[in-house]
Amino acid sequence: MLKHRGFPGRLPGTDFQFTIRRANPKGVTPLQPRQRYADRRAVDRRADEAFIAALWAHFGAEPFVRGNLDAGRLSWLLGREVVPADERFDPCDYDARLRIDLRAARASFPEVFADADDPENDPDRGRA
Secondary structure (H helix, E strand, C coil): CCCCCCCECCCCCCCCEEEEECHHHHHHHCCCCCCCCCCCCCCHHHHHHHHHHHHHHHHCCCCEECCCEEEEHHHHCCCCCCCEEECCCCCCCCCEEEEEEEHHHHHCCCCCHHHHCCCHHHCCCCCC
């Protein structure tokens, strides 16, 4: 299992974890899309926003390996903001590749991507 060094382990001040320490000896916890309802608690919504912000900061638009990312937290975003990067996606594999669906992520979490949309933050700005 790949460990994503430098990725935040949890949402600060809460017990919402973003990564796991070791592989599950009983088998990989499968990723499965979870339904998000409009009446979710504010702290749950903040955890989703912080997690997608961490994914964006750590991986950007590039595909990434599931590795030690928490299955529960990924499942809240799976199928919407986080999608399989490969045709042969195995939800029970620590080596499964995922990617951020930028269109869906920007629609769901516009605050996270506000800086990315700002032309002042364009790395190619001013180059001839």
